Amino acid sequence: MKGPWRIPIILGIIIVYALCWRAVGIAPSKFFEPQAAQRAREIFTAFVTPEILIPEVSRQAVEVPFRVPCPPGAKSTPEVSGLSPQIVMPVCASEGEIIKVEGRGFHPKSDVILRWRFAPSSQLPLGGELVAARVKANEDGSFEAQIEVRPLLAQEGGASLQAEAQWRTGRRVVSPALVKTAELMVQTIFLALMATTFATVIAIPISFLAARNIMAKGPVGTAIYYAVRWVLDLVRSIEPIVVAAIFATWVGFGPFAGVLALTVATIVSLGKLFSEVIETIDPGPVEAITATGANLLQVIRYAVVPQIVLPFLAFIIYHWDINIRISTVVGFVGGGGIGYQLKLWIDQTDYHKAGTAVWAIVAVVSVMDYVSARLREAIK
């Protein structure tokens, strides 16, 4: 850059960047806003303390049918239900009344939830639950609560009151989030494996059609070669995540959409890589086998295939590895597997569980990275 153009060019660049800065809304101050810092700390702490083992919780429950209003002849006087634990309360009352519920023989110092439960009815087709009170049992396992009889209890399906006590046993157990993560991780690995397998089967014939040294021998072959190349380049410019979003709306959210999206992406990528392997093979054996009077398929089988099996295998393993990584991403847009669950947990602000998933992804991806590198090393 010399001469009179230098300053206008530099000015132009500065203006372009200034416009970009505004258009993208870059605002470094957002990092340091008090709530932002608070949120960041929360998320960060949760991620570094993933949910792996959680305290074991034991439960016991008693449930008593309850009528609103009292049927003719019945009285709103306390009755004992259950042996141990047991609750003492009226079996019926009228709307708006405050009733007393006593509990005995519950686990000492346990947390007790009293909840109304509704049977399914025309009003509540799926039934339902409503927390009435939360109390704590004392040392000898008894509690007392006053609860209000809500109008909803009069619904035709009938209702009941459940007292459920929960307490920590002091033991630790594997968290359901970890179990779920492990299950979905396996699903993700299989998803990547299926996609890679389907893609390989389809990419092999395509790659021969996209190899110049195989196809560009006559006008028809050359035309096919250019057509296949063009389609591959076209599809390649669409990101897997976009393809996944399309398939998710087509076949529904879930691993199947993920498999389809990854398959498409992998066909295109492997098709191109495979065809490059084919184009760089030693032409000598091809010539020699052709000279023996072998037909095209025999030439491919005896002169081309032995030269490409190992490089193909290396690319297949490499893509399985990549696909595990991508499948965690396509999961976000409905492709199933661990990615989808991770998104759910983040949306639910369940960052400890999200942390579990993130760490599992990191672990599996690095192990696969290592394994695939070693496998590829081994088959060289």
Place this chain on the structure above:
Amino acid sequence: MPLIVEHLTKIYPDGTRALNDVSFRVEDGEFVAIVGLSGAGKSTLLRCINRLVEPTSGRIIWNDIDITAASPQELRRIRRQIGMIFQQFNLVKRSTVLTNVLSGRLGYLNPWLTLLGYFPPAEKKRAMEALERVGLADLAYKRADELSGGQQQRVGIARALMQEPRLLLADEPVASLDPVLAHSILRYIEELNKEGGVTVICSLHFLDLVHRYATKVIGLKDGFKVFEGRPEEIDDRRFKEIYGQEAERIGG
């Protein structure tokens, strides 16, 4: 039944005139040496004969069949009777020696079975015999790239033997080998020629080898045939015609 080459011309797509109106005739059982400088068109000529290179014009007639006009199926039938060996051996390096030799038989076998990798036991026996003839039977199950250059070229010969060829094309078969090995390889080819009655067309770089093995010489220069005759007819004047004025004779 002779091989007749008539007005053969090859112009590559980039415009290179590799062969210009080349004509000659080869009788059964001859050992023809093709000589000429690098780029003279030797490889092109040999490859036109089995149409690994498609001639631009001219005709090649062998056993009264016009090879240049053959359909793809006919061409495969013709090719399977024409063995070919190469300067770089052109073995499939990752396959075993035995598979390389067996692949010489592909033109004769059921294509679908061979695609599955199946070769009848009789063919395996034939392949082992071919390897015995070139003294490599004990290396049958080695990978081809574990062999030395001389051994690889003998595998190349065994592969050609599987074709039971009536014509053998050899493109500088010994140019990558040291002189001692060169003679051992050429003696196998000579044996095929003398005892098996196989016609041989072989491009060679060294005139001493030409004198030792060939019964006829064709000299090429810039795609033109500049000499056709017996080896002993190559005197200093003719040598300079083939190899250019500055060339010095070293062998023969």
